[in-house]
Amino acid sequence: MKRDQPEKEFNFDREVDRLGIRIKDANQLKVRDDVFDEITLLALYKLVHKKWLSAIGGSISTGKEANVFLADREGTDVAIKIYRIRTANFNTMNEYILGDRRFTGMRKSRKDLIFAWAKKEFSNLKRAHEAGLSVPEPYVWDRNILIMEFMGAEGRPYPQMRNVDLEDAAVTYEEIISFMIDLYKNAGLIHADLSEFNILFGERPFFIDMGQSVTTDHPRAFQFLKRDIANINHFFSSRCEVKDERELFTRITGLVFPDLDKEQQGKKV
Template sequence: MGREDEYERFDREIEAMGVRIKDADAMKVRDDVFDDVTLMALYKLVHRKLISVIGGPISTGKEANVFYGEHDGRGIAIKIYRIQTANFRAMTGYLAGDRRFSSVRGTRKGIIFAWTKKEYSNLARAHDAGVPAPEPLAFDRNILLMEFLGEGEAPYPQIRNAEIEDYKGVYGEILGYVERLYREARLVHADLSEYNILYHEKPYLIDMGQAVTPDHPRAPAFLSRDIRNLNRYFSRYCDVPDENEVFRAITGRREPGIPGEGRQP
């Protein structure tokens, strides 16, 4: 059976289960996105009645593609990690130092499946701590379902493209999220920048697959980089404090990587 025949069979089976496919052509663009493993994971999520509509792409990237979907009328984001092109070697470094996933070994698929589970876990921690981030809903293999942050089928803009009146206030909000993430969710985002923050009346943190616990050996360096990225961006629009001062306020450490008095990660 050819790939087109396989897609048609998949479409028929999905639609027979009551799922509406809004943009079938968009789903067929890349074989390295909708490969056999992904189709099976999607089928299982549909079978669990977690998806009622599959729409077009929200974002595309080397690591993952995100599609719009719905579950009983509620907008959801369907994030699919691309097994063929995702940088699983880089993923391994984040997993290896995280005690929750340090035992993960094996194939490219195994690493990516663990990464998907890791992002689900990280989003759950952030959400439980009250950090504005997508609520995770379910995962299977390399697919993560989460709350859709947007209006209609359009996602909220990245903060770099948003209209903001009070940059100083928004900067302070985000630093508050970073502190709450560290102290209450026990996480460091590890890839925070103007590309991983959405904005609509308030900022939202996204893309948390790489987030690590504070006892990860590189957590201090990751946190310092997050702060540096925020300061680099917001310094264009408002005054920002010294990054080491921010680091100390969040962690109780004197400087990145050097334990001091006070709270330890």
């Protein structure tokens, strides 16, 4: 007679024990349910095993798609970003992946898309970091998890620029424009979500959150760049003199400002 197979049950506490590391907020039910599901614990297990992680400390941020935690790697602070498999905002993610030639032909289940997103943020940060830009160095990714350099001091993340009283706004404005130029010219990327929320400030600006960044040949690249420029100008317009958006577009791309309603491509100047 055929017996019922006992269903292999997922036991959170046992799995966390098996990890052999401390997860500070894991006993908070919301964090446990939303973030540390079975797949995520499995990925963490691998990362712990490969010595990329020694402990997961306090929560730094709960965003629309991901949670960020301070973590420890053998005595060094690192940041760990975990894209939530259950409750990530799936629809907005799709729009950026479609049209990116690096991700054609991939299966588009929800889980796969979220894994691709973590991988995409890793490769965007890597490209930017290798081009010498002021972004966290990405260390490793696995499934929905990205481990990167911690941008902060003494366990405290640098504040988002929106919460900083800038000493010399004009200088910071220029640094941000230089970032956009170098990102475009040296890394071939457009940030695509550049704003005072995704710029951390510790004496100088640090640029984060590049999951949605696209290569300059993405069909909507210029549209995203125009929006980045508009966001930055909006933030700085009450703080210092800002440059004309068309002029900035040309400085960054070397192209005339495209009228995107009529044509998608800029022309060479």
